[in-house]
Amino acid sequence: MRIGVLTGGGDCPGLNAVIRAVVRKGVSVHELDFVGYRDGWKGPLEGLTMDLGIAQVRGILPRGGTILGSSRTNPFKIENGVEQIKENLTRDGVDALVAIGGEDTLGVATKLADLGVNVVGVPKTIDNDLSGTDFTFGFDTAVNIASEAIDRLHTTAESHHRALVVEVMGRHAGWIALHAGMSGGANVVLIPEVPFDIEEVCNLVRKRFETQYSPIIVVAEGAVPREGGGMTLVSGERDAFGHVRLGGIGDRLAAEIEQRTGAESRAVVLGHIQRGGTPTAFDRWLATRFGLHAIDAVADKEFGVMVALRGTDIVRVPLIEGTGELKLVTPAEYAEAEVFFG
Numbered sequence: 214m215r216i217g218v219l220t221g222g223g224d225c226p227g228l229n230a231v232i233r234a235v236v237r238k239g240v241s242v243h244e245l246d247f248v249g250y251r252d253g254w255k256g257p258l259e260g261l262t263m264d265l266g267i268a269q270v271r272g273i274l275p276r277g278g279t280i281l282g283s284s285r286t287n288p289f290k291i292e293n294g295v296e297q298i299k300e301n302l303t304r305d306g307v308d309a310l311v312a313i314g315g316e317d318t319l320g321v322a323t324k325l326a327d328l329g330v331n332v333v334g335v336p337k338t339i340d341n342d343l344s345g346t347d348f349t350f351g352f353d354t355a356v357n358i359a360s361e362a363i364d365r366l367h368t369t370a371e372s373h374h375r376a377l378v379v380e381v382m383g384r385h386a387g388w389i390a391l392h393a394g395m396s397g398g399a400n401v402v403l404i405p406e407v408p409f410d411i412e413e414v415c416n417l418v419r420k421r422f423e424t425q426y427s428p429i430i431v432v433a434e435g436a437v438p439r440e441g442g443g444m445t446l447v448s449g450e451r452d453a454f455g456h457v458r459l460g461g462i463g464d465r466l467a468a469e470i471e472q473r474t475g476a477e478s479r480a481v482v483l484g485h486i487q488r489g490g491t492p493t494a495f496d497r498w499l500a501t502r503f504g505l506h507a508i509d510a511v512a513d514k515e516f517g518v519m520v521a522l523r524g525t526d527i528v529r530v531p532l533i534e535g536t537g538e539l540k541l542v543t544p545a546e547y548a549e550a551e552v553f554f555g
Contacts, residue, residue, distance in 0.1 A: 215246045216511055217307040218265060220279040221253030221286070221318030225337050226492030227350035227500035228279040231313050233270040234504025240267055243512040248305055253314070254321055255286040257298045262305065274497060277490045288321060295328060302330070309511050313337055315349075316536055319519060323532040326517040333510045334519035334532050335503045339488045342386035342541065345534035346521035350500040355382065355487040356392045362483055363397030363429055370427035376418050376470050376478040380463030382487050383433030387542045389487070394431035395550050401428065402550050403466075405435035406542045414466070415473045420555040422476060430470075432462055502527050 218235055220228050232249075239245040249265035250256025263269075263281070273280055288294030302310070309331035312322040315338035322332045336343045341352035359381050370377045379399070381389045387404020394402035400421045403409045414430065421428035463480035471478040492500070499522060506520045506527040518529040 214308040214511070215248060215306045216508075217248050217250050217257065217302065217305070217310045218281065219250040219253055219256050219310065219312055219314075220281045220283050220337075221312065221314035221321075222283060222337070223315070223339070223488060224278045224283055225339055225351035225488055226277045226354040226490065227496040228281075228313060228337065229270075229273040229276045230350070230492065230497050230500035231335055231337075231504040231507070232265075232280065233273050234501045235311055235508045236265060236267065236270045238505050239508045239511070243508065245508070245512070248307060249281050250310075252282040253284040253286050253318065254288050254298070255284045256281075257301050257307075257310070258286060258288050258291065258294055259297075260301045260304070274501075275491050277492060285317065287317070289324060295325070298325070299330065309333065309514075309516065311335065311507055311511065315340075316343060316539070319343075319532060320536045323517075323536055326532055331511075331514075331516040332532070333507050333516060334535060335507050336519055336521065336535050339389065340383055340386050341388040342539045343535050344538050344540045345519060345530045347524070348499065348522050350492070350496040350503065351488060352388065353495040353499075354490075354493045355389050356396065357493055358487050358490075359389060359393035359431075359483055360397045362481070362486075363393060363399060363431065366429060366481060367398065367427075370429060373477070374422075374427055376422075376428045376430065376467070376474070376476050378430045378432060378463045378467040378470070378478065378480045380432055380434055380480060380482045380484075382483075384435040385539055385541070387433040387436070387547075390431050390433040390436075391542055391546065391550055395553070397429070397431070398553070399429045399431040401430040401554050402547075403430065403432040403436040404542055404547065405433055405437065407544075407547055408437050408439040410439050411466070411469050412473070415470055417555045418470055418474055418476065422474075430466065432466055434462055436462055
């Protein structure tokens with residue numbers, strides 16, 4: 214069998230670990246042949262390929278990003294896109310695809326599987342918002358990066374008696390903000406699942422200053438105020454999957470805090486730093502296990518499934534379980550963090 218491998222959506226620490234595991238076990242145990250598709254679904258759509266074998270995956274385990282490249286190409290938004298993918302897979306002699314990606318990439322994989330394409334999915338997102346799996350790789354790295362940043366910001370905030378607002382990623386789910394905020398000792402954590410009251414945030418800021426310490430507010434990019442206005446956008450443009458570009462809630466919140474409390478406030482936007490660079494040991498371990506089990510599913514000809522972490526076990530679940538709905542922070546989980554607010 215000849216297997217195609219692609220990575221789609223935002224880059225993420227651990228992608229190369231998956232590719233390495235898929236190829237290493239696929240070649241040495243299952244005697245499979247591989248081809249790499251470049252730049253997400255753009256690869257099979259336009260026939261963009263690269264050699265993918267043992268030589269190509271040596272030394273990539275600790276590297277961030279993806280050697281295959283990525284994009285947010287949606288073949289279902291392109292005329293005859295699906296037919297073109299099927300034709301190119303046939304031309305390349307590809308019997309099955311391993312698609313590594315998040316909600317959008319696996320959403321395309323789910324639709325292609327329904328149309329008869331042999332696909333196995335591997336869940337990836339630093340947001341940790343895919344249902345069907347306890348954790349996705351990349352999340353641990355993002356949380357560690359954000360936590361370290363918060364640790365560093367505590368000292369500069371206290372030195373200058375400032376309120377610091379730390380904006381982290383999280384479009385619809387606040388997992389990064391929640392975990393990083395709790396582990397970094399933030400005084401307020403704001404997530405998309407729970408609209409916030411700006412005046413309540415300002416009261417918590419005042420309360421923190423009364424203790425002779427400076428407040429750190431962690432806010433997910435998709436968080437919204439109860440007063441309305443919706444998500445804060447960089448622009449109204451949408452990508453191929455209909456997503457607008459978020460950004461600016463940190464600056465917006467810092468300005469409100471300074472105006473309402475009189476305390477000097479600054480915003481720090483971590484942005485792409487969270488998903489770049491070397492993956493943590495946990496993400497390397499999880500990504501490697503996902504890759505090993507994904508290629509086993511291919512060898513077993515069990516298609517239309519996604520590998521998932523359940524407890525400490527890697528299991529196979531229908532692709533739709535990973536993309537059917539987002540995994541969001543529950544009120545009970547958020548209440549745990551609220552104990553430390555102020």
